[in-house]
Amino acid sequence: GTLTATATVRGDTPGATYDRRVFTQFAEHLGNGIYGGLWVGNDRKIPNTRGFRNDVVGALKGLGVPVIRWPGGCFADEYHWREGIGPKAKRPVKINTHWGGVTEPNTVGTHEFMDLAEQVGADAYISGNVGNGSPQEMAEWVEYMTSPAGTLADERAKNGRKEPWKVPLFGVGNELWGCGGNMRAPYAADVTRRYATFIKAPAGTRILKVASGANSDDYEWTETMIRDASGQIDALSLHYYTVPGGWAPSMSPSKFDEAGWAETLAETWRMDEIITKHSKIMDKYDPNKRIWLAIDEWGTWYGQDEGTHPGFLRQQNSLRDALVAAINLNIFAKHADRVKLTAIAQMVNVLQAMILTEGPKMVLTPTYHVFKMYKPYMDATVLPIELKSPWYNKDKWVVPTVSASAVRDKAGQVHVGMANSDPNRSITVSTTLTGVTASGVTGTIVTAPTMTAINTFDQPNNVVPTAFTGAQLGGGTLTVTLPPKSVVMLDLR
């Protein structure tokens, strides 16, 4: 039978802004995340603009990607920006020691990345090298990119770019507790203070500095960083991956049973508790919430696809990932006062990707489609939602059956995102709307006949949004029947 739940959308007590930067994307020099996935150089068989594939850039424009984080990840803490500028033939070929031990040709460097960001229409979020770089190297990179004048600006112009670029966001290293240098928190806080001191924006511009934050539930890290480095930073990051089966990642991305489905969603739901606890610590030292919690790496991390290169983190993306995306995007709404930026990992061909490619072929993943459905959330105002949902459980894995959030966009239109985690039963959510004037509702749904449904190059439309007709609006109540294993976006009018 159909389950039931109730909800109230509080249009009368609007909350914080759902910052567009929650939809930031992360592109690391890892596997085919850059080379092959975005950059094809002068491969004439794959239509491209100055080396970046037109199909992928076009798809990213469709998402309205607001920000791209680059060049890592772990890669960032051993990246030397000077190796990626100037004539391509003269750039050193390095070994990507983190990711597969393959060669890194440095073909995509600062100028190329900035071109990509401009093609997509995204802002740049650059991660600096704290791990094995110096404060001077970091400061000079910032100057090279942003300065209107001086020797470094002249060098930039000589390399093809006269106008300074905007770098609104700069990461002071990445995962300093691990690949960024295996530092302990008090040391990392001091290092962050030191490096951040030398990141200087030219007059009239601003660069928000993002400190390397905690791994998952490492609350001590957050406490130390916020206590000791808050004066030098604008955001503290947090990385939390959904890793069903625990570390090291091993569960198949596309072959799993209901327990694998439920475990994945339960691991994803931990995000809510993790944000709540980190936020509480930040509130102690930063009660006015000046400093963002920037969850600049999140998403599913499974075992890699069979037959793919070790270290390339290539994984399929199923309907399960669509649920993961929606549940996280709904959780971020609840924490919109503190969480102003998040970046799913990663944009193309790596982990929970938007897009998969193989040679000239490209396919949009279920995750891509959910991100597209949530586009109206960008810079909208969160409307608090009170939800009474039954639990869905399989074996020891338990999650609320319904995940939901609501926003009012700048034009006054209300959007309600919902997901039903139960793969077997539909659920009717009777939603009371307070302070919302609307007379009709349309919607979009992502679902599929099986939990494991994926889009392939040959069958790209297995998991795609279609029109949703299961919602009615009348007398201030929105009645929605969510099919099993579905993500729904409702647009009120």
Ligand code: AHR
């Ligand atoms: O996204 C893959 C890796 O995960 C990143 O490089 C690193 O920051 C994290 O450990």
